Amino acid sequence: MRLNYDTPFAGPALVSSMAGGLKGSEILKIAGEVRAMKAAGRDLLDLTVGDFAADQFRIPAELAAGIAQALEKGETNYPPSNGMQALREAVVRLYARELGLEVPVEAVVIAGGARPIIYGTYRALIDPGDRVLFPAPSWNNNHYVHLLGAEGVPIVVGPESRFLPTPELLAPHLEGARLLSLCSPQNPTGTAFTKESLQSICELVLAENRRRGPGGRPLYVMFDQVYWMLTFGDTQHFTPPGLVAEMAPYTIFVDGVSKGLAATGLRVGFGVGPPEVIKRMSDIIGHMGAWAPRAEQVATAQFLDNVPALTAYRAKLREGVQTRLQMLYAGIEALKAKGYPIEAIPPMGAIYLTIRLAAHGKRPNFGDPLKTNDQVRRFVLDHAGFALVPFQAFAFPGETGWFRASVGAVGPTDIERGLVRLEAALKMLR
Ligand SMILES: Cc1ncc(COP(=O)(O)O)c(C=O)c1O
Structure with a gap:
């Protein structure tokens, strides 16, 4: 039977005002x-x-083989909603080894790419009307702000700071803000924070949280580092808690294999942050069913622990x-x-x-x-x-x-x- 979708209702009546807009x-x-x-x-x-186009950049051969083997072994059912324990532990080891950040396994959640981690971060932290600061240009923050009914505060940046937000540009807007969205190396600009600049931004965030005091709601930083494995020349990758340890309770990392392993279609992302927030994020991701496929999780865990193969591929x-x-x-x-x-x-x-x-x-x-x-x-x-x-x-x-x-x-x-x-x-x- 051919379905007829004609209806007397029209336009805005058909969907929510959020979806309509x-x-x-x-x-x-x-x-x-x-x-x-x-x-x-x-x-x-x-x-x-x-x-990436597969005729230019392929995913690691060991990863592809690992996925095939995992499927063969029957790794085809639901994964746990916070991710496979083996992958969460592999992410813990990756962060300790490569970024010098030691986190408990409860600080890690796995999802179907970095996008559900971003959505989960916004969803877990933002109430309608909360203020979210993000640089303009930046990738998709305006859309996530709309999804959440938040108040977006675009901080317009320019070539003088290589299109990255600076402490000076951010300082006047931190009061009352709930989330500061940062990305380094940054999409769309291909530029990365210097140590000094990121460190000063962290100091400002901590000063703002001290000012709010324990009775208030903290300002968080969502630190999207999906490109951290791709830095060139003298550029070094820095992280908020790596520079200022007190930033740990206020930083949610957005990460995954999409860019670092040229694996955008595998859909394996990770979020790393304070366990109480991560727990809420994994509940949100669980209700969405936005898990990473189980076989991909099993194979990614193995590949991240295969240090020689990972190093050579990177x-x-x-x-x-x-x-x-x-x-x-x-x-x-x-x-x-x-x-x-x-x-x-x-x-x-x-x-x-x-x-x-x-x-x-x-x-x-x-x-x-x-x-x-x-x-x-x-x-x-x-x-x-x-x-x-x-x-x-x-x-x-x-x-x-x-x-x-x-x-x-x-x-x-x-x-x-x-x-x-x-x-x-x-x-x-x-
Ligand atoms: C900065 C940034 N974060 C997150 C993502 C999303 O990654 P994923 O494909 O893993 O959802 C992208 C994709 O382009 C991106 O550029």
């Missing part, structure tokens, strides 16, 4: 459009999706990503040196490069001048097959020409060819 991912919208162009045969450098992935980011950065700087209106911020981590295309006011072949970031995006997409995401997709205001380029799905020769096409297109601007 929820925006889909702007990134995925742009990426979908780019995919369609590619399918139609266009030569494109697709720098849009924050993902080095290879890091080198592959860094090569691509450096090529793109060097190419853009070369175009800048030739006088084109383009620049980039040196990459520090993750899979992203921040690019500025200041083509506003310029006329493509004496046509109408480009006015908005979206018109600039369209111009380089149509004329150079160079696909970028404007910072507006990350809640960043203003038509100032800032874009994210993601290199996980492109190869070095694709980048070379894309840069040649980009120069040809920039030549068309008067």
Whole structure:
């Protein structure tokens, strides 16, 4: 029987006001459009999706084999709602070994990727109307704020701080805030906190919590470090409690294998934080059924403990990503040196490069001048097959020409060819 979904009710009456007002991912919208162009045969450098292409970066072979073996052994039922004990213990060992952070196993929860950990953090901490501070640009905080009916306070950051929030920018907004959302290395900018800056932010958070006193509700930091295994050159990864031990009760780490093991489709994420909050998060994740699949959990636990394999894989992935980011950065700087209106911020981590295309006011072949970031995006997409995401997709205001380029799905020769096409297109601007 073909179901007929016609109804006399319409629009807002059909869903909750929250669902009615929820925006889909702007990134995925742009990426979908780019995919369609590619399918139609266009030569494109697709720098849009924050993902890896399997023909560029594979998950570790040992991990893939471990999943197959776990399935073979019948690891196909529900996992415990807070995660498999073996994986939680492997995360404890990983944090001690690699990050110098010792936590009890009760501080770890496993979920189906980092997203349910973020949602669980917001859900466990935020009441409607609570204030959530997040940098603009940042990834998806605006959407999680909407889901929770929170009051979002975007802190607009700029190139002078490599698009990271600074203690000076945050200080005036901490009073009364419930959650400070930080990410390092950061999506969309590919930049990471310095030790000094993160340490000063931690001191401010602790001062605010002291001011509130034991009768108040604390200010928490959600520290999204899904890209911590991907830092380049001299960049070091720092964590709030690693720098200031007193931050432990107020820090919830968001983590997982999606980025560090190029395994976005496996859906294995971890949250690490104060056990009382983590317990509530695992109840929320349990009710959502947002567990990581059991076989993936078993295999991830084994892989995280296989130190030689993990070390070798990390080095290879890091080198592959860094090569691509450096090529793109060097190419853009070369175009800048030739006088084109383009620049980039040196990459520090993750899979992203921040690019500025200041083509506003310029006329493509004496046509109408480009006015908005979206018109600039369209111009380089149509004329150079160079696909970028404007910072507006990350809640960043203003038509100032800032874009994210993601290199996980492109190869070095694709980048070379894309840069040649980009120069040809920039030549068309008067
Ligand atoms: C900063 C950040 N956190 C979390 C996630 C989500 O990760 P997952 O795919 O594991 O849900 C992403 C994905 O792009 C991300 O960029």
